[in-house]
Amino acid sequence: MKLSDYAINELIPYIxxxxxxxxxxxxxxxxxxFNSYGFRDxxxxxxxxxxxxxxxxxGMNTSRSDYTKDRLTKLSGKYELQNLLEDIINTAENTEKCAEEINSIISPENYNIEKINGKYTILGSKISKNQEIKNDARFINIQSDIIKELDNAQVSISLAMAWFTNKTLLKKLKEKQEQGIKVEIVIFDDGVNAKHGVNLEGFDFVKVRAERGGIMHNxxxxxxxxxxxxxxxxxxDNAEYKNDENISIQxxxxxxxxxxxKFRELKSQTKK
Structure with a gap:
């Protein structure tokens, strides 16, 4: 999550x-x-x-506002900034008012705060009332189509995937996370992912079972x-190179x- 100097200045009193x-x-x-978000002060x-x-x-002592501005600036461009702001909002004395005011600061920079399952979350760009709705089905070269969509990510990527063994798509997720995009992953907790799944170390991920006793097949x-x-x-790799598959890009x-x-509901079943 990357913010302008103006937005950072406006956020200081909220921190x-x-x-x-x-x-x-x-x-x-x-x-x-700030130490809880990676600093060692x-x-x-x-x-x-x-x-x-x-x-x-x-030679003067550092003020609270100058310290906060410096650390927010250093976090800008990293997903930790989003986590910090969500923490500030959800622990505020008046969460609704705080979310509304912070949203007015960050919304011109294509971020939006919504309340999901009782908690305020920073999501992507504001929804335009006149935005064109698109739904496109794909049946071949699906991996390249997914990569193109991931390249467009500016704020967040939330992935719920039954089986994740494709190292090319893993590499793209790592690249986006390094750009400061918030990447969260939910996968099925089974032997296939345990034996053949990609290494998700360094990501915010959880393994879950199905709530009804079957497969987490999302x-x-x-x-x-x-x-x-x-x-x-x-x-x-089987989906990309062997199987007859489809996706829709909505x-x-x-x-x-x-x-x-739904992703938040799945993630709440956490078992890392």
Whole structure:
């Protein structure tokens, strides 16, 4: 998730709690917050409190707002920024108001906040009332079509896949994650994935069983909460090179939101 300098400046009081919607955070609490998203900062009261910033040439102690701006800027372009903002919203004293206000800051930059299963989540681009709905069926060269759609991802990729053994598609997901796209994966917890499945280390993923005792047989991918890829096609070499398969590529934000909700339900069954 990448934000402009303007948006980052506007978000600072929501992180520090210097407003009426989020919890006020002392310097030590801010370091603890940012450390949970990858930093290794130490709050040392005897050395001025917050860490000195690289551009601090006046020798003064780092302020809470300057520290927050620096860390938000460093997170911009990474999916951890999205996770942090969702955490801030969902722990706010007034979650609805906080979500509304932060949405007004990030929506001009093609992000949108929605409430899914009781929690606020940052999704892809805003839904345009005049947006053209597209639904395209594909039967051959499916892998290349999936890669083209993944290349268009700007915010998030949510994948629910029964069997995932295709290393080419795995490589593309890694590439998108390195670009700061939030990638989440749910796969079926069975022997095929255990023995032949791709290595998902480094991804936010879970393995699940079917709730009704059968197979977690879903095969869909939601991109930016705008586009859904679904059909018979597993992300496997057999599906690409041996089987007769199909997918449909649905550019339909309302449909994508339904799949996003289902993805959250599947992920809630977590078994890593």
């Amino acid at each position: 520090t709690g210097d407003n009426k919607t989020t919890v006020y955070k002392k310097g030590s609490e801010l370091t603890k917050l 130490i709050y040392d009261f005897n050395k001025g409190g917050l860490p000195k910033l690289s551009d601090n040439k006046n 095969k869909f991918c939601v991109i930016d909460n705008q586009t859904v890829i679904t059909g018979s096609y597993n992300w496997s 550019a339909d934000p309302k449909q994508a939101t339904k799949y996003s909700v």
